[in-house]
Amino acid sequence: MNIVITKLRRLFVLFSESTTREGNHTFYASNTSTSWQFGTILYKETSLPTEIHFNAVFRYLTYVPPVKKAISELEVCEIGIVGCPPSHYGPLCNQSCPGNCRGPCDLTTGQCIFGCSSGWSGDNCKQACQAGTYGEDCLETCSSNCLNLQCNAGNGECFEGCNDGWQGSDCKQKCPRGQFGRNCSEFCEGCISRTCDPNNGLCDKKTACNPGYVYGKYCNITCNNGFYGSNCLKLCSSFCLYQPCNRGTGECIGGCVSGLQGFNCTQVSAKKEDESFILSTQIGLFIGGFLLGALIAPVACILVMKKRQIRKKQGKKNSTKKAHSDEKQHYDDVRMENVSTYQDLSKDSTSNEYDQINTAYINH
Incomplete structure (x- = not known):
């Protein structure tokens, strides 16, 4: 039982x-x-x-x-x-156990059988821990990283926070990598591998910084708007829709102007490529036609000039030939005229004369 x-x-x-x-x-x-x-x-x-x-x-x-x-x-x-109830002792259970006992007290004497609560000491647990100590029977010492070396007597929590480079309620935890300062509240993101002194933030590697930061021993100065990369030596793309770009990579955070794409807006979008192809085709046809016209025009001019020269020569030749023809015709006309005149003269004079002679002879 x-x-x-x-x-x-x-x-x-x-x-x-x-x-x-x-x-x-x-x-x-x-x-x-x-x-x-x-x-x-x-x-x-x-x-x-x-x-x-x-x-x-x-x-x-x-x-x-x-x-x-x-x-x-x-x-x-x-x-x-x-x-007796757990909080009382004595023959009549009318006396209260000390308030700082851990568990019930002795039924007769009232002494804390299981010891004192954290922050207290003594048989009856009525003595508070001295400054700088805490815990069970005040055997623990406040962390040396407490800002004023004072802590809660019960749990060791530092009243005013921690010294630079430390964190936690009892200031016994060192700042994680990439953090430093009072209660590890600051960040050394500009340092290579984010490694810096947890107390003052001085970079472990002092000759360079992460992209997006100006070189310096703390690497805590970011690039000016419009610049990015190692030591801020590169310019953001002018095709970013909004400025500035990402200080580390140069990526256009707010997107690109119409027709462009890519992390830094240097690639033509697919839709724009189709439009550009059509436009370039039209421009190509126009330029091709223009160049073809430019090539044909001199040839045409040359041909026209050639043709004119040929016509001119043919005209001279024809005029010369015509002149000869006219002279010949004139000569022929003259000859024919002379011949005709001669023939007329010869015919008429002879016949008449003969007839006259004949007629005169017959009459005689």
């Missing part, structure tokens, strides 16, 4: 008349239910009185009845427990 109790002064047990009474009746007080035989024996006698008096603090009360025969009978009719 196990009963969970915190503090016991008197125990009343009432058994039935049929309960086996011969042998030892034992009561154990223990803190575990499995190892009760190693607990404190509160009572062990061959008789079994109705009322048992003792003082004890425990979790489990175990009763072991006498067993001498194969069969024994146990019948518990009533169990009564009288004890």
